[in-house]
Amino acid sequence: MVGLARSVAAAALLLSMTALGHAADRVIIVLDASGSMWAQIDGKPKLEIARESLRTVLQSVPADREIGFMAYGHREKGSCEDIELIVPPRAGSADAISTAADNLKFLGKTPLTAAVKQAAEALKYTEDKATVVLITDGLETCGGDPCALGKELKAAGIDFTADVVGFGLTADEGRQVACLAENTGGKYIQASDEKALQDALAETVAAPAPEPAPAPQPAPEPAPAPEPAKPEFNFTPTVVLAEGGDPLTDGNAWEIYKAMADGTRGDSVATEYGAYKGNLEPGDYIVVARIGEAKAEQKIKIEAGQVYKPLFTLNAGTLIIHPRPSEGADVADGAAVVIAYPGADMPATYYGDTKVVLPAGDEKVTVTIGQGVATETIPLAAGRVIDKDIIVGVGHVVANAYYTAGGDKADGSGIGFKVLKAKKKIDGTREEVTYAYGPDSKFDLPPDDYVMAATVDLAVVEQPFSVKVGEHQDLKIAMNAGVLAITAPGTSKIEIFEARKDIKGNRKSLGYAYDEKYQAALPAGDYVVVSEKSDNSRKEGTVTVKAGERAELTVQ
Template sequence: MAGLARSIVAAALLLCMTTLGFAADRVVIVLDASGSMWAQIDGKPKLEIARESLRTVLQSVPADKEIGFMAYGHREKGSCEDIELIVPPQAGSAGAVSTAADSLKFLGKTPLTSAVRQAAEALKYTEDKATVILITDGLETCKGDPCALGKELRAAGVDFTVNVVGFGLTADEGKQVACLADNTGGKYIQASDEKALQDALVETIAAAPAPAPEPAPAPQPVAAPEKPEFNFMPAVVLADGGDPVTDGNSWEIFKAKSDGTRGDYVATEYGAYKGSLEPGDYAVVARHGEARTEQKITVEAGQVYKPLFVLDAGTLIIHPRPSEGADVADGAAVVIAFPGVEMPATYYGDTKVVLPAGDQKVTVRIGQGEVTETIPLTAGKVVDKDIVVGVGRVVANAHYIAGGDKADGSGIGFKVFKAKKKIDGTRQEVAYAYGPDSKFDLPPDDYVLTATVDLAVVEQPFSVKAGEHQDLKIAINAGVLAITAPGASKIEIFDAKKDVNGNRKSLGYAYDEKYQAALPAGDYAVVSEKSDNSSKEGTVTIKAGERSELTVQ
């Protein structure tokens, strides 16, 4: 049923794309790739919802529209400079944008003001009409002023607009970024779940064009022969002799050039289409799923045309499962490299798609597990197949002590490494995640999990078997230290023990009057510095599973 629901949503979005048209000739989509995008909505990470929604909307963007793609926070965890124009604005880039979004890591900060400025500059907003679409689940964290930027760009630009989609923001948070849209004459849209995000992307990436002016009334013609209601009624089949396809298919109609290639775009229609075309030469493309075929049609006045289009295609149904007998994994990526196309298509969860006949290379990824099969597909036939990846599910949590409180905060991170060391003594990193209840789908093997809570770091080995679920509860043997230093410009924590040269190891610091962090049990020195270079020092003993408070003044 999840696959059917996605198909219905995708069909609705494609219809919206056709009805409304593309918002601007040149667009840069800016995607928030900060670490907060790992948060879940209805059990699904926001980053996966964003990727899937983008892919669905972009599938029907006309090839001549220029789209660019920019992300921030996807390469460095704490950098305000981590902004990258991954796909420059260019025609035919919708597939490249989807692929780029699929490959992003989500881990950094939120320099959204600088990102929007760079996107505007990439569009040459002072020279041409341009639109930036910002998709963010957080507020500015790099001291930028989005409200002021909006006014600046509007004043300097040529018909420049920013549309902002606040994904999972509260109403109060939304007000802090809505001004960026308001000050450029754009839209701010609040999106609280997957459907709302998809609707928002349709409204911003596919906005209604201005209505065409009413044509001047034509002179009344002299009585002419009555013409048929419809003169063009095409039919499409998957294979010779098959039943006509009347649902889920589309027709793209173009004027034909003298060499038979496509000229000006005329219309896109769906299903069992009946229409009337003016006399002339046309190039007509029939599509169903990933299969397509094209014919040149010459229409003459008074004639009726019923051409048959044969797709030479079959239907492939894939059920991705983490292990034998397990439920279908809705978040599984199903990548299909079908004949005649260089860039594979990616679907998620239960997948049903029409493909050109031939050998289909199907790769299913669930977490860090991956399996590839080659499946022969015959025209007019249906192949319904389970693909089992063979992974186990691990849910990781850090506890201050065994059986004690679970760590629950922003400073929690987990990394998974292969247990076997490489020849240089290092281990291969397999996956990472942030926050409590971090989930990993892993192939059978021996691993080491590194759990980090602020300044406390612990390793724990574990093994994975296909189909097994295990909860890893890692005891970090740590407590929490809360420091208050009135008037301080910097607080720094040191190991109390000095090395042979009399130096102490610095463990962490904050430029503030207050600092709270988890620390391994032990003795520590805390130094507070003021702006006049004076300093004070205090000592503290941290006990595992307990909270300690220290005032340095």
């Protein structure tokens, strides 16, 4: 009896430890917020599709599911460190995640490997069960190795899984990130449009935790004799880029609709991907095969007992564009690549390196980098792949203002730069090219002669400069200015005038503030400061501002 009691106690303790050992079902969603998410699918930016899909799917997340939200590339252009855990994993976080996604800016690079590792560490993957769901529309651009990371996390984790959703990736691109999921025992899901993205999120984020295995059932009765075998599938379509080409089995989509009596599309039946095989109920359908910007459509009549194997020919090719500012320069990630392809209702826009399937014909490609624009018409034959650099031909300029040559750099809020054409128009004015604000303002400009109008508060200086293709230059503009700090206790307005009067005895007003204190940069020189109180009484003070120095004046 003592032995039996000990056995019962040990079993109870083991059951208790097992129940406590199950970690909470905790997930972090990692969203690609790089600049390429401005690209469109069916006329809608990917970033809007991602926001709406997250909002929709998160409403069906089980209440006890602890979900967090991380993004990368949403705060800085060109930074591989721009990774942020915005919503820590917790139950009931759906609204917080939707709000965070709505407020994201999409403008940076793609450090997806580092982001997944940070998410795993935030989930304490070496101590508890952890899942990371990565949504990316691009490949690693910061030197990380997603395949190696997958092996590392699986080896060190207690029960770690990474699921990867390739949003708009091609088959070749998908294979380069699918290994991250496969090496952790997770899933790679290809999503080419909004419905596919929602389905992928529902499968990875909103799916309920696995139910306990059911109790063993009694052995079934012997099965009756098998009936004659029926075809497993009655609809197995094939799609090719060109006649005689190899079938496409990845990155392509199948849209299946009911056919209306007049031959138009009715309700959507399904959207499938890749090498699709399925069973359709007898009836009339319209089937659209699609990849990239190319598509082909057929009307199909399904009859009972028949197998259909239609061939769809897209009459399309693949165009790969590398936008570069100059010969031999790196690809410009922020370059806009606009393609007007045959049959398009409106041009498609991509960013940076671009690879897309297009209907055969003349493709008008326009690449914009800063103020530089290059347009080429590229003939594309069905089944062909054209890999091409497009050189925009710009130079890169970084502008800064300094109070004096070799002196302190101006870094306040009142800094602005305006690029003007050096050649004046017939009325004596110059054509404005572009502008920017703040220190280290960057410009990509076509080769030409220009004038940079730099502004620091009330000081304005123009400096000519020239741009050559491929040239990088730092434009340092000496403002010959100082800073004037004014204090006028009890006043309602402070106004700064030039000390010199014009022929009518009037002074030129340079700037004013409705406050007791006013500070601004001014060109070196003599000034008169007038303070005005609410009773209209006025007082004056004079001051000399020296270049590169601070002057202080009290008017009372």
